[in-house]
Amino acid sequence: MSSTLLDLALGAHMEVERLERLIVKDLQNQPTRRKECLAQSHHIRLMIDTICSITQRLILIYEDKDNAMKDEYAALEGQTDTHIEAMVIEKAKEIREYHRRHPAALVVHANEEQKVEPQVEFSGEEAYGRYLDLHELYNQYINSKYGEPIEYYAYLDVFSQPHKTPRKLKSTRQYREYVENLVKYLASFFHRTEPLQDLDRILAKVEAEFEEEWENATIHDSEHVQDQKTVIDLDYFSTVEELVELGAEKLKEALASLGLKIGGTLQQRAQRLLLTKDTRLEKLDKKHFTRNGAPNRVGMLKQIAFMEAKLKKLSELLSEAIERTKDNIVKKQALTYEEIAAEREGEETQADDDTESDDDEQQTYNALKLPMGVDGKPIPYWLYKLHGLGQEFKCEICGNQSYRGRREFERHFKEGRHQHGMRCLGIPNTKNFNEITSIEEAQELWKGIQARQGVKRWRPELEEEYEDRDGNVYNKKTYTDLKRQALI
Numbered sequence: 001m002s003s004t005l006l007d008l009a010l011g012a013h014m015e016v017e018r019l020e021r022l023i024v025k026d027l028q029n030q031p032t033r034r035k036e037c038l039a040q041s042h043h044i045r046l047m048i049d050t051i052c053s054i055t056q057r058l059i060l061i062y063e064d065k066d067n068a069m070k071d072e073y074a075a076l077e078g079q080t081d082t083h084i085e086a087m088v089i090e091k092a093k094e095i096r097e098y099h100r101r102h103p104a105a106l107v108v109h110a111n112e113e114q115k116v117e118p119q120v121e122f123s124g125e126e127a128y129g130r131y132l133d134l135h136e137l138y139n140q141y142i143n144s145k146y147g148e149p150i151e152y153y154a155y156l157d158v159f160s161q162p163h164k165t166p167r168k169l170k171s172t173r174q175y176r177e178y179v180e181n182l183v184k185y186l187a188s189f190f191h192r193t194e195p196l197q198d199l200d201r202i203l204a205k206v207e208a209e210f211e212e213e214w215e216n217a218t219i220h221d222s223e224h225v226q227d228q229k230t231v232i233d234l235d236y237f238s239t240v241e242e243l244v245e246l247g248a249e250k251l252k253e254a255l256a257s258l259g260l261k262i263g264g265t266l267q268q269r270a271q272r273l274l275l276t277k278d279t280r281l282e283k284l285d286k287k288h289f290t291r292n293g294a295p296n297r298v299g300m301l302k303q304i305a306f307m308e309a310k311l312k313k314l315s316e317l318l319s320e321a322i323e324r325t326k327d328n329i330v331k332k333q334a335l336t337y338e339e340i341a342a343e344r345e346g347e348e349t350q351a352d353d354d355t356e357s358d359d360d361e362q363q364t365y366n367a368l369k370l371p372m373g374v375d376g377k378p379i380p381y382w383l384y385k386l387h388g389l390g391q392e393f394k395c396e397i398c399g400n401q402s403y404r405g406r407r408e409f410e411r412h413f414k415e416g417r418h419q420h421g422m423r424c425l426g427i428p429n430t431k432n433f434n435e436i437t438s439i440e441e442a443q444e445l446w447k448g449i450q451a452r453q454g455v456k457r458w459r460p461e462l463e464e465e466y467e468d469r470d471g472n473v474y475n476k477k478t479y480t481d482l483k484r485q486a487l488i
Contacts, residue, residue, distance in 0.1 A: 005069050009061050012054050019047045034128050038193070042120055045195035120192055129193035131325040132318070134159065137182055146175045153329045156322055160315035162308040170304055179307045186314040193321070202317070203310055210309045214302060243270035342380055371404060395437040397421035410434075 023044055031037050064070055125133035138155045141147035146169040150158065158164070159182065169175060190199055237243050243251065244266055251269040252262045262269065315322065370378035371389055384390065393409040394402050398417045403409040412418055413434050422429040425439065427446045436442045466479035468488045482488045 004072055005061055006072055009058060012058050012061075016051050016054055019051050023047055034130070038120060038129060038195075041195045048196075122192065126189070129189070130321070131328050132156075132189060132321055134182075134185070137178070137185065140178055140181075144174055144178065145169055146172070146178070153326060156326050156329070160312065160322070162311060171300065176300070176304055176307075179304060179311060183307055183310050183314065186311070186318060189321070190314060190317060194317075197317075202313065206309055206313050207306065210306050214305070240267060240270040336386075338382070338386065342383065393437070395421075396439050397425070397437060397442065 026040060026044055026047075029040070031040055061069065122128050123133045125131060125135070134155070135152070137159070138152055141155060141159070142149050146165050162170075162179065165175070187199060187203075190197065248266055248269070251266070264272070370381065370384050373379045387405045387407060389405045391406060392402055392404060393406075394400055395409075395412065395418065398412065398421050401412075401417065403412055413429070419429045422433065422442070425442060425446075427433065427442055432449065433442055433445065436445060464476040465473050466476060467473050468479075472488075474482065479488075
């Protein structure tokens with residue numbers, strides 16, 4: 001069905017208003033599960049993008065570069081030879097013909113929502129956007145010259161600090177590809193987890209700040225000075241003659257490190273090197289450089305520096321996700337393989353949010369009377385059997401407290417409740433009293449220990465020795481008795 005530009009503009013305005021009302025309606029719902037929150041955000045993002053595309057079409061209509069809108073206004077006002085009544089009859093005929101050919105055409109109500117489920121994919125390690133999955137980039141880092149063999153947990157602290165990488169290693173193609181892949185992944189993760197954020201505007205601001213700093217030489221100028229000082233510090237030289245005294249090999253090495261030509265006489269090399277003292281490399285005449293000299297090198301370093309600036313910004317935006325990932329790594333180190341698999345399966349099927357869910361308030365069916373997990377639901381039966389939680393241990397010293405499983409029972413002997421009970425009995429909480437849960441047994445064992453300690457105790461009246469004038473040796477008791485009787 002053909003339409004005039006006025007009809008198209010009216011339909012576009014109505015569609016924008018309909019989408020705006022649907023966005024408001026969507027935002028009034030507060031889902032509690034993470035998966036539902038992400039789906040809602042992506043659905044709103046989709047409607048916002050649709051509004052933007054419709055708005056672009058409206059701008060083109062109102063610009064009226066071909067004067068088509070102006071001709072329609074003139075026709076409606078009767079300023080042309082076209083008869084208004086004939087136009088209305090022709091329009092009505094077109095509408096009837098359209099609906100005759102398309103009898104099943106849908107009419108979208110203003111408040112009716114055409115639900116389109118966004119396709120958002122996460123890896124199993126990402127757990128619906130909870131954690132980062134940098135394992136591939138981590139393997140690339142530890143197997144490269146610019147990286148170092150560190151643990152994955154330490155890599156989560158290092159990857160956002162590119163300034164710690166030696167500068168001489170940044171000019172390689174491998175490092176440039178690594179940084180590009182890292183920025184690409186972080187941007188993709190941010191788009192998938194924060195679809196309502198305008199990342200393009202954020203990165204555009206980063207680019208503007210970077211260009212300003214680059215032009216002011218606050219980024220690369222100091223780095224170039226550092227590069228120059230690694231071979232020859234030109235601050236200590238003011239004339240060509242002083243540089244000539246360094247020798248041909250030293251000047252050749254310094255020129256090569258800066259991408260300058262190394263040919264010519266010793267005097268020409270010194271003059272060429274002295275030019276770099278007060279002039280930035282990119283402002284020097286190209287005749288001083290080799291084919292792959294400093295201009296190309298500076299452009300490449302600028303590109304890498306810009307990627308590193310974006311990397312730092314994305315790391316700041318994803319700081320919470322990075323911390324959650326580090327906590328998850330620490331937690332996994334204390335879990336068995338079966339526990340990790342069960343936890344990942346639970347995240348994939350439920351994808352619960354950190355906030356409390358309405359389902360938690362419902363009564364949970366627990367016929368086997370399994371212990372409750374941290375999520376408020378019964379733990380899996382295989383985990384219940386694995387840890388021997390069917391065994392119950394009671395400790396009289398702890399006030400008849402019950403402990404489920406052997407591991408929890410053995411651990412409780414070092415906890416505060418058991419230590420307090422032992423102090424109340426006047427018994428030290430040593431390894432001798434492990435596995436002792438009865439008050440009577442603990443007291444009997446303590447008495448036996450005290451008795452054994454009494455036998456082994458040093459008794460001076462029997463063990464302290466004395467010697468008389470004749471060299472005879474007596475213990476203290478015998479010597480005292482003989483002395484009192486004046487026998488010695």
